[in-house]
Amino acid sequence: MAEWFAVDPTNILATVLSALFIYAVLILLVRLVGLRSFSKMTSVDFAMTVAMGSVLASTILSAAPSIPQAAVAMASLFGIQWVVSRLRKDTDWMEDVADNEPIVLMAGERILRDNLEKTRVTENDLWAKLREANVLDPNEVRAVVLETTGDISVLHGDPSGKALHPCILRGVREAERVGLGRDDYDG
Known part of the structure; x- marks a missing residue:
């Protein structure tokens, strides 16, 4: 020693x-x-x-x-x-x-459990990311995306405020589950 x-x-x-x-x-x-x-x-x-x-x-x-x-x-x-x-x-x-495709983990306040399972992200990991993003109420969540890097992006704000612009989810797998039509994400 x-x-x-x-x-x-x-x-x-x-x-x-x-x-x-x-x-x-x-x-x-x-x-x-x-x-x-x-x-x-x-x-x-x-x-x-x-x-x-x-x-x-x-x-x-x-x-x-x-x-x-x-x-x-x-x-x-x-x-x-x-x-x-x-x-x-x-x-x-x-x-x-070279790139992983980003995928939606939450559409609004709805947790997409099938996508959590596909990506091996736990619900506790998701809640931790929401806290880290200062989400005070799940109703504030517009979308949660697992990015190509493995980072998790939380898009949130006042639900009665400005709508989520479709281009923000361009290239994100299953973006249509957030509530806009599929065509809104392609162009």
């Missing part, structure tokens, strides 16, 4: 220098490619964030870090993410391959 607390000044210095160099490479790559790489707007972005964290951690904590190898790995991940995001933007097929 004493080895857990042993300090080797050379290893400490190597860890600090590795962290500084690899952090500088990360900043450079983010400046070149843009912050969109860490936006987590899609599952590809989320995977990029996780993979980048893994590369950074393994480089910094390695007994014999290879900064050039880590820099190449990071540049490769940024390159892959950039290509996938361009293909998503320019082609329908890549968007279909």
Whole structure:
């Protein structure tokens, strides 16, 4: 157990220098490619964030870090993410391959239990998200959507107020269950 607390000044210095160099490479790559790489707007972005964290951690904590190898790995991940995001933007097929489709979990105050089951979201998770969104009464809920990233969006407001605009649910699976006609969501 004493080895857990042993300090080797050379290893400490190597860890600090590795962290500084690899952090500088990360900043450079983010400046070149843009912050969109860490936006987590899609599952590809989320995977990029996780993979980048893994590369950074393994480089910094390695007994014999290879900064050039880590820099190449990071540049490769940024390159892959950039290509996938361009293909998503320019082609329908890549968007279909790379993205999960958002789905309605609540239509108004009605919980869509079949969609909860499909998505493996529990009712307690749903109630927690409503509380997090400051919903004071289930009657205030217009729709709850499980987004492509796994985030849950809660659309709410005064039920007697402005109606939910159909474009807000464009591309959301089963959006017609919220109460507007299917044609309202397509254009």
